[in-house]
Amino acid sequence: MSLERTLTIIKPDAISAGHLGDIIKVFDSHRFKVVAARLVKLSKAEAEGFYAVHRGKPFFESLTHFMSSGPAMVMVLEGESAITRLREVMGATDPAKAASGTIRKFYAESVERNAIHGSDAPETAAFEISYFFPGIELQ
Ligand code: CMP
Numbered sequence: 001m002s003l004e005r006t007l008t009i010i011k012p013d014a015i016s017a018g019h020l021g022d023i024i025k026v027f028d029s030h031r032f033k034v035v036a037a038r039l040v041k042l043s044k045a046e047a048e049g050f051y052a053v054h055r056g057k058p059f060f061e062s063l064t065h066f067m068s069s070g071p072a073m074v075m076v077l078e079g080e081s082a083i084t085r086l087r088e089v090m091g092a093t094d095p096a097k098a099a100s101g102t103i104r105k106f107y108a109e110s111v112e113r114n115a116i117h118g119s120d121a122p123e124t125a126a127f128e129i130s131y132f133f134p135g136i137e138l139q
Helices: 011-017 020-029 046-048 060-067 082-090 105-108 122-132
Strands: 003-010 033-040 071-080 116-117
Touching: 003 020, 003 082, 011 020, 011 060, 011 071, 020 071, 020 105, 046 060, 046 122, 071 082, 082 105, 082 116, 082 122, 105 116
Parallel strands: none
Antiparallel strands: 003 071, 003 116, 033 071
């Protein structure tokens, strides 16, 4: 186990449905420390830059439109094995496949409007943290 930082986004669907506080409580209960947080309204270009790895996929246009449609909370979370642990707490991308007790099982609407994002690997976490919090320490 090692102390890691990961980037999470509480997405516009979860914010507009009023789930922000409940999702932060889940972070607390799993002992993630909030290192940084910012409420943002992404531009379409910012959403496209963040999800650049998905450019060309059939859902790219719709995803980046959705992600720039309303307020989202971007946060850096720290904890032991934070990257993989957060992915477990989030559940599968498609809420229909998410395990019971996970954030997406509780709060996601669909595979696109799926309540939360979390970095999937250390390299991705480094890129994503610096995308929203340039200058912050990565570890
Ligand atoms: P996220 O974890 O933020 O990473 C990429 C996002 O793309 C994902 O969550 C979903 O919001 C979205 N996504 C992934 N696969 C699909 C799909 N098949 N259809 C629509 N959106 C998708």
